[in-house]
Amino acid sequence: MDLHSREFKIAFKTSIPVMMGYTVLGFAFGLLLISSGKPWYIALLMSIVIYAGALQFLAVGFFSSKLGMIDIFIASIMVNIRQSFYGLSLLKKFKKTKFKPYLIFALTDETYALLTTIKEKENIKKKWYYFYLSLLNQSYWISGTLMGSIFGNSIHFNTKGLDFSLTALFVVLAIEQYKKDKNLTPFFIGAFASIVTFFVVSRENMLLFAILFSIVLMFLFKKRLEK
Amino acid sequence: MTQEKIYIAITVMAVANFLTRVFPFLFFIKHEPPKFILFVEKSFPPIIMTILIFYTLSGVNFTEAPYGTKEIASIFFTAIVHCRFTNYLVSIFGGTIFYMFLVQFVN
Numbered sequence: 001m002d003l004h005s006r007e008f009k010i011a012f013k014t015s016i017p018v019m020m021g022y023t024v025l026g027f028a029f030g031l032l033l034i035s036s037g038k039p040w041y042i043a044l045l046m047s048i049v050i051y052a053g054a055l056q057f058l059a060v061g062f063f064s065s066k067l068g069m070i071d072i073f074i075a076s077i078m079v080n081i082r083q084s085f086y087g088l089s090l091l092k093k094f095k096k097t098k099f100k101p102y103l104i105f106a107l108t109d110e111t112y113a114l115l116t117t118i119k120e121k122e123n124i125k126k127k128w129y130y131f132y133l134s135l136l137n138q139s140y141w142i143s144g145t146l147m148g149s150i151f152g153n154s155i156h157f158n159t160k161g162l163d164f165s166l167t168a169l170f171v172v173l174a175i176e177q178y179k180k181d182k183n184l185t186p187f188f189i190g191a192f193a194s195i196v197t198f199f200v201v202s203r204e205n206m207l208l209f210a211i212l213f214s215i216v217l218m219f220l221f222k223k224r225l226e227k
Numbered sequence: 228m229t230q231e232k233i234y235i236a237i238t239v240m241a242v243a244n245f246l247t248r249v250f251p252f253l254f255f256i257k258h259e260p261p262k263f264i265l266f267v268e269k270s271f272p273p274i275i276m277t278i279l280i281f282y283t284l285s286g287v288n289f290t291e292a293p294y295g296t297k298e299i300a301s302i303f304f305t306a307i308v309h310c311r312f313t314n315y316l317v318s319i320f321g322g323t324i325f326y327m328f329l330v331q332f333v334n
Contacts, residue, residue, distance in 0.1 A: 021315055021316055024316055025319070028323070038233070042233065045237060046237055049237065049238075049241040050237065050240050050241045050244055051244075052240075052244045054279065055240055055244055056240075058279075059236065059237075059240060062236060063233055063236065064228070065228075069235060069236065072236055072239050072243075073239050073242075073243050076239065076240045076243035076244055076247075077243045077246065077247055078275060079275065079279070080243070080247040081267070081271055082271065082272040082275070083244075083247040084247045084250035085251075085269070086248070086251075087248065087249070087250065087251035087252050087255075088255060088260070091251065094252070104245075104249050104252055105245055105249075158327075158331055160330055160331055161327035161328075161329070161330040161331060163283070164298075164323050164326035164327070165319055165322075165323040166283050167283040167284060167302065167322075167326075168301075168302075168305045168322035168323055168326075169315075169319055170276050170280045170283065171280060171302055171305045171309070171318075171322070172309050172315055174276040174277055174280065175309050175310065181273070186273035186274045186277070187274075187277045189274050189277075190273070190274040190275070190277025190278045190281070191277050191281065193274075194277065194278050194280075194281030195281070198281065198285060203285050206282060207278070207282050210278045210282070211275070211278060214274050214278060215267070215271075218266075218267070218270055218271070218274065225266075225270045226266070226270075
């Protein structure tokens, strides 16, 4: 069987920046889940079947909350709704390949960024290259998670404040979002919706209500957003 | 949550997450998506990022000393580091270590 080692090598080279990011973030996730009192295999399972950074971090909070499954479902959709925009630019690339289901499953922000921004070499089997790139990225995420959850089990050090890594991740993503449009309106909408719901509803309901409220605000300020 | 509920929650999240990724492949192979969906998809990311920053801080007590100043300082630190180096890794790790230092060693 031909495993297309040349495509593997090119994919590996392309994936190196993601390797660093995912190993570290996966590590932080594994450690965080363990320090909330869950076993290591829960962390591993999540990184295999969910494979979405922000959502997995949020899940640590979900597990110790009173959220219902419908709340979790809606919150998960809304947290990752940006991903459904990604596929629109990959409809053609992913056509007619046996890897299509996995390529769609593994379509994270970083994999999407690589698939759409790095120019591919002409004379390679592209589908194998996409597949290897996606698989390598997930393998970094999984190995980071494993290391974090096992390390967190064996060595005890003060993890207080580690959960700020999630806040920091969103701060960084918000800055990157700002760079795209240079429009402050969405940030005011998000902040306003959050602060209002923070005072009005309980902590368990805050995320869902802030999302719903901000969607109402979005349509009220449609013109300002589209500027 | 009980162990059983955690497994159900993981399944729910896995399905929801996959749905967001597969959505355009199911619906927009033949025809273009309606305008309001494009509007939501385009304008929503910066809004949800802002909400998530607040959500992750919703457990902080802003009415008692130090009134959330450590969180706010760490957010500024993360933002400054990110604008200076534009490297996710450096910003996220730098910001987290800064915050861990504040909550563990500073009174």
